[in-house]
Amino acid sequence: MSTTPSTASATSTPPPVLESALPPHGEGVAGDGAIQRALEAAWPADLPTADERELLPAGRGLLRADATGTGRAKWSDVFPASDQAVVPAFATARFRIQAVIARRDGSPDKAVVHLVWAGMDRGGTFTDLRITDWHFTRTTSKKGASTWTPQPRT
Structure with a gap:
């Protein structure tokens, strides 16, 4: 009978490192697909396809x-005439939607369009x-x- 300690623990591999499903900040357009897949996996579809086809472009x-x-x-009901003169916070050229989904919001007659996006503000700060x-x-x-029908922000 041997009293030599087992070497199994010395040669075992360390536990795997968990990787984020999301790309690193600043990945750019190349990371948008991963963001879309992560969003869809986190919040499974629950609306008819026809409703999604209407809601997604409206949300965008x-x-x-x-x-x-x-x-x-x-969108005059959402952005009253008084809002028309507001200087936009983001330049059109520096704005990108990274991912979007539409889901029910508590009942079949309510929905939410959830968007993940990136943009550079007037001060030159880019955030994704x-x-x-x-x-x-x-x-x-x-x-x-x-x-x-979109609901005005409260």
Whole structure:
């Protein structure tokens, strides 16, 4: 019977290092796919495809209008005329949506468009992985057609 200590512990490999599913800050466009996949994995789809097709471009348009000022007239209920003269915080050329999803927001008639984006502000500071949510309510016309209406920020 041997009394030699086991060498298994001395030769065992260390536990694996956990890697982030997100790219490092400043990765640029190359990292946007990873951000989109991480967002989709963290928040599984729960809306019909037709609703997502309507909500995603609306959310993108609202964020672009809010951040850059471009297209605010299209969203007059969200951006009143008094907001039209506001100098945008971000230049259109330095603004990019990195990822976007649309999901239910507590009921089938409410939704949220969750956006992750990057931009350079007027002061020249570039920041990525910014997060903005736009909330929508389903409205139905007298003819029975439904559409998603963005909710003004409170």
